[in-house]
Amino acid sequence: MAFEPPRRLVRALGEAAPDGDGWLAKLPEVAERAVAQRELAVERVQVPGGRSSLVVLVRTADGTPAVLKLAPRRARPESERAALVHWGGLGAVQLREGSGGGEREGCDEGVLLLERLRPDVSVRSLPEAKALLEAAGTLRRLWVEPPGSHRFETVAERTGRQAAAMRAGAVADDEVAPLVDAALAAREELLAAPPEQRLLHGTFRQSKVLAGDRMPWLAVGPDPVVGEGAFDLARLVRDRVEDLVAQPSGASTTRRRVKRLAESLEVDQERLRGWALFRAVESGVRARRVGRERDAELLLEFASWL
Numbered sequence: 001m002a003f004e005p006p007r008r009l010v011r012a013l014g015e016a017a018p019d020g021d022g023w024l025a026k027l028p029e030v031a032e033r034a035v036a037q038r039e040l041a042v043e044r045v046q047v048p049g050g051r052s053s054l055v056v057l058v059r060t061a062d063g064t065p066a067v068l069k070l071a072p073r074r075a076r077p078e079s080e081r082a083a084l085v086h087w088g089g090l091g092a093v094q095l096r097e098g099s100g101g102g103e104r105e106g107c108d109e110g111v112l113l114l115e116r117l118r119p120d121v122s123v124r125s126l127p128e129a130k131a132l133l134e135a136a137g138t139l140r141r142l143w144v145e146p147p148g149s150h151r152f153e154t155v156a157e158r159t160g161r162q163a164a165a166m167r168a169g170a171v172a173d174d175e176v177a178p179l180v181d182a183a184l185a186a187r188e189e190l191l192a193a194p195p196e197q198r199l200l201h202g203t204f205r206q207s208k209v210l211a212g213d214r215m216p217w218l219a220v221g222p223d224p225v226v227g228e229g230a231f232d233l234a235r236l237v238r239d240r241v242e243d244l245v246a247q248p249s250g251a252s253t254t255r256r257r258v259k260r261l262a263e264s265l266e267v268d269q270e271r272l273r274g275w276a277l278f279r280a281v282e283s284g285v286r287a288r289r290v291g292r293e294r295d296a297e298l299l300l301e302f303a304s305w306l
Contacts, residue, residue, distance in 0.1 A: 003027060003028045003031035003032065003045065003054065003056070004028075004045065005024060005027060005045075005049075005054055006045065006046075006047045006048050006049040006054075007048070008048045008049060008050075008051060009049055009050065009051060009052075009053070009054060010024065012051035012052065013052070013072070015290040015292075016052075016074065023072040023073075027054060027070065030070060030108050030110075030111070031054065031056065031068070031070055033108065034068060034070065034108060034111045035056075035058065035068065038060070038068075038097075038113060039060070039061040040058040040059065040060060040061075040066070040068060040113075041058060041059045042056060042057075042058050043056075043057040043058060043059065044056070044057050045057075046067075046119050050221060052071055052072070052075040053069050053070060053071035053072075053075060053077070053221075054069070054070045054071075055067060055068075055069050055119070056068040056069075056070075057116065057119070060096070064096075064116075065116035066096050066113055066114065066115060066116050067093075067113070067114040067115070067116050067117075067119075068111070068112075068113055068114075069111070069112040069113075069114060070108075070110060070111050070112075071110045071112075072110060073109065073110060075110070075223070076153075076223060077109070077110040077111075077112060078109065078110070079151075079152060079153070079223070079224055080112065080221075080222055080223070080224065081095065081112060082147075082150075082151070082152070082224070083152070083199060083222050083224035084112075084114075084222070086144070086146070086147050086199060087142060087144070087199075089115075089214070089218075090141050090142075090144075091138050091139075091140075091141030091142045091215075091218065091219055092142060092201075092218055092219045092220070092222065093114050093115055093117060093210075093212075093218050093219070093220045094114065094115045094214075095112065095113065095114060095115075096113040096114055096115055097113045114220075115212075115214070117210040117211060117212045117218055117220065118210055118211040118212065119210060121210060121211040122206060122207045122208075122209055122210050122211070123135045123138075123206045123207075123209040123210075123217060124206035124207045124239070124240075128240065128243075131206050131239075132206075132236070132239075132257070132260070132261065133264070134209065134216075134217050135204075135205075135206050135209050135217075135236055135239075136233075136236070136261060136264050136265055137217075138209050138217050138218070138219050139201065139204055139219075139229075139232060139233065139236070139265065140265055142199070142200070142201050142204075142219060142222075142232075143198040143199070143200065143229050143232070144198060144199055145197075145198065145199070146197065146198065146199040146226045147199075150199075150226065152199065152224050152225060152226045153224075153225050153226070154225065154226050154227055155191070155194070155200075155225055155226070155227025155228065155231050156191050156227070158202075158225055159187055159191075159278065159282075162282045163184055163187060163282075165282075165285070165286070165289075166180050166183065166184065166281065166282055166285050167180065167184070169285040169286075169288070169289055170285070173285075173288065176281070176284070176285060176288070176300060179281050179284075179300060179303055179304065180281055180285065182277065182281075183277050183278045183280075183281035183282065183303070184278075186274035186275075186277050186278050187274075187278050189274065190228075190230075190271060190274050190275060190278075194227060194228045195228055195268070195271070196228055196229070197226055197227065197228070198226070198227070198228065198229055199224060199226055200224065200225050200226065200227055200229065200231060200232040201219055201222045201223075201224065201232055202222055202223035202224050202225040202232070203221065203222065203223045203235065204219065204222075204232050204233075204235055204236060205235050205236060205239050206236070206239045206240075208220055208221050208222075228271070229265060229267055230262075230267045230268065230271040230272045230274075230275050231275045231279075233261055233262075233265060233267055233272055233275075234272060234275035234276040234278070234279045235279055236261060237254070237257055237258055237261060237272065237276040238254075238276065238279075238280055238299070238302055241298050241299065241302050242298055244302060245298050245301055245302060250302075250305065251305040254302065254305050254306070255305070258272055258273050258276065258306075273306055276306055277303055277306040280299050280300075280302050280303035280306070281299075281300065281303045283295075283299050284296045284298075284299030284300040284303060287299060
């Protein structure tokens with residue numbers, strides 16, 4: 001079959017690498033080779049799919065439903081593989097093949113074979129209060145000690161790169177400069193005394209928690225990082241941001257959400273607020289940089305409430 005990438009993936013990759021890196025051009029060949037090497041039967045490409053990978057619904061040689069995921073190197077697929085191995089299916093989707101990227105002779109980097117969940121049923125489909133409860137419960141299971149001598153990126157490293165881009169954005173945009181200053185100050189204070197070091201999902205939100213058979217809800221698509229739990233939880237705070245901004249009580253609802261989530265996962269409320277501020281401003285500045293002005297407006301308004 002033709003492995004045509006969904007429009008959302010093409011658009012997102014264009015934003016991340018405007019000059020291109022050749023991955024999309026090689027994708028059909030890599031996908032065909034991965035299917036042949038694993039003797040898979042292809043059902044369909046998942047649409048709209050993710051923003052950093054091609055997801056293909058397949059069946060293994062014995063008829064077991066599975067998912068073939070292909071991602072470019074900049075999406076850190078081998079880091080995802082290592083995290084999934086460490087979690088061992090507790091709270092997250094399971095790998096359907098060995099732990100090493102090169103254990104199958106001739107295999108391409110960035111190809112993962114995963115258990116099949118229900119791709120069209122995420123926690124986001126639940127009413128808001130129930131969705132937050134189930135998402136938080138899933139996240140709690142993922143926060144474990146990182147493996148010894150791990151090579152995962154740390155929160156300090158990841159946010160350091162982001163902070164540099166935020167400073168550049170603030171110089172070119174006086175409107176966002178005060179929020180950027182506040183976010184960067186919060187980051188410095190938070191990194192001065194982190195309370196723990198855990199393996200985190202890294203990009204956790206309601207749409208990353210899918211219904212499964214082995215467990216009711218399982219996380220997918222991690223971009224793992226090592227740091228404090230409040231950093232992970234901060235992204236969940238702004239889920240359904242468009243709904244929050246649309247309601248007159250959006251600011252007070254956001255503050256109540258911070259309090260509720262902090263208490264449910266035993267996270268310091270002020271640290272959660274600080275990371276929610278940093279992550280919202282970072283995402284807002286990045287959205288403005290690539291021309292997603294509506295997203296930028298929503299995120300920066302949300303950040304102003306924190």
